[in-house]
Amino acid sequence: MGGRKYLFSWDMIGDIGLGRPNLGPLMRLETYRLMEFTFRDVIERRHGTEEADRIFHEAGLLAGKEFFDHVLQGASDFPEFVRKTQQALAELSIGILRIEKADLAAGSLVLTVSEDLDCSGLPDIGDQICTYDEGFLAGLLGAFTGKTFRVKEVDCWCTGGRTCRFTADVVA
Template sequence: MGVCLITGNIANEGKYKFTWDFIGDIKSGRPNLGFTTRLEVYRLMQYTLRDALEQEVGTKTADRIFYNAGKLAGTEFYRMVIVNAPDLNTFIKKCQDALQAMGIGILRIEKSDLENLSFILTVSEDLDCSGLPDIGFVVCTYDEGFIAGLLEAFSGKKFHVVEIDCWCTGDRTCRFTADLIR
């Protein structure tokens, strides 16, 4: 993903307030190694970070931080990658294509209740847990937030997203519920 958007000062209110400048010009930065890396590296980064966070602030707060980070990512992902989706079907199609193209996961819709704005969706072969052992609890907190961010950026409405099935609960695909927050 060679996106480089100059928005002015990289650090604004906080030192690491997110902008796409933090994605940078990968093409010029890694002319030899390119855009991709190994999934193990991604997971190493994530789970060591979660470990450190948990030790500092506890499990609940660490999960909340991770959820919010995922939500921020989802919002930005819609803004820069999905861009403009005029209707739900187009939005889903664009998300499916983008997630697959970037190797994030295989997105599928199980149910969509447009009247109540309630959805059940699955992400197979996802980044966070595919191939992980059954440890008795779901771990794709970041994905929960990511999905919530995507839906909110598309619809303008807030959603509560919960993972109900995960490799870490012995399943073979990550399943999420997404419900409108009224």
């Protein structure tokens, strides 16, 4: 697409070893959430809640595909995919992934993410807020299976849960 300034590529993650020889690759979670929720605030203010959720979902979907391509490549079967994903999400402090049910033939999964990067510890606001995670998981599953998934968060820290629970179903 011509004229795009921020077309995503993995190169944009940068050479962190070169760029941050003293501070390294880690930062505090508050910083991540500060950026995420200020983005949300401004996007919601300008485009409304539904559109803000759609944008975060779409960004998550893109991130999930890119993450699969660059971090999880080589998973040959579902157990290996799960294992690699669990390991990567834990190592990168994104969350603790657990599978509750997986029926790949029917294209249906139930999974949870505990200590989730986006929401764990937030106030109970009565709404599931992990739309970015929904997109991210849909991106991962889609990249692994080659199918399109609809991922829906059914329990969230922000609705009083202690772990975020997602259903994932093939839609195409």
